[in-house]
Amino acid sequence: MRSIAGLHHVTAIASDPQVNLDFYRGVLGLRLVKLTVNFDDPTSYHLYYGDGLGHPGTILTFFAWSGAARGRIGTGQTQTTAFTVAPDALPFWRERLTARGIAFEEPAPRFAEPVLRFTDPDGLSIELVAQADARAGWVDGPVPAAAAIRGLHGVTLREAAGAPTARLLTATLGFRQVAADGALTRYATGDGGPGSVIDVLTSDPARGAVAVGTVHHIAWRTPSDAEQGEWLAQLTSEGHPVSPIMDRQYFHSIYFREPGGVLFEIATDSPGFATDETPEHLGEHLKLPPWLEVARGDIEADLPKIVLTGGAA
Helix, strand or coil, X not given: CCCCCCXXXXXXXXXXXXXXXXXXXXXXXXXXXXXXXXXXXXXXXXXXXXXXXXXCCCEEEEEECXXXXXXXXXXXXXXXXXXXXXCCCHHHHHHHHHHCCXXXXXXXXXXXXXXXXXXXXXXXXXXXXXXXXXXXXXXXXXXXXXXXXXXXXXXXXXXXXXXXXXXXHHHHCCCEEEEEECCEEEEECCCCCCCCEEEXXXXXXXXXXXXXXXXXXXXXXXXXXXXXXXXXXXXXXXCCCCCCCEECCCCEEEEEEXXXXXXXXXXXXXXXXXXXXXXXXXXXXXXXXXXXXXCHHHHXXXXXXXXXXXXXX
């Protein structure tokens, strides 16, 4: 049975792009690997953060919609996005967050892994999971390499009913159940390591609202265009409404909703973020796809002004 390779990226919604940039790059120490616009709404930024090269499985992205309404966490949503840090790095992060006046929950175990939870300036729930992870993170960022965020650990979905989502994960996408604790069930793909887990929390039926401070969609990895085509055919044959393949410049994407309502994407590993910038200069300039480049002047005039240098250290 073919299996999803793991997480590719998570995309959330922010309000002020400068505040978002200062927090994720300046405080959390992620690299801005691509500065572009939402291809479906070029009046807004699309900010991509990741490790030094933006490898699949390390990426958190944001649609920055200034003035948009605040979202509401509930069922049919991604409740939390988790990153890994080194097993001994949580004391560093407690001190770093405290020094910046960022509230957090004291580290507590989940499935035997210590987890530190806090929210970003828009209220998005973020977790740091202390776990061995061979990925290096962004070693040239403002956070010491030993404590740097390595990449995505996993996500938590909040569902009114867990069984339909579980069937999609296990029968179609190739996940397996690996742990359970009351209403929380963990599924994993591949080796079950960092970037390959998804937790499903069965909760009350109060429906969430996707807007500022919430996750817009979760993207899963596939290594090639050919395998993505196979996923498109399989999902369609099983009755899932799936989008056409879309060119996102740095990967190709298909989209569909899992039974609980969370928007899933399957994205290719290639071509990657160094197609229009060198690895040394990722994220330093606004990049536009060819079909929007002709309107660059108007697009730049509509976008909020941001400062790409400096920020919290």
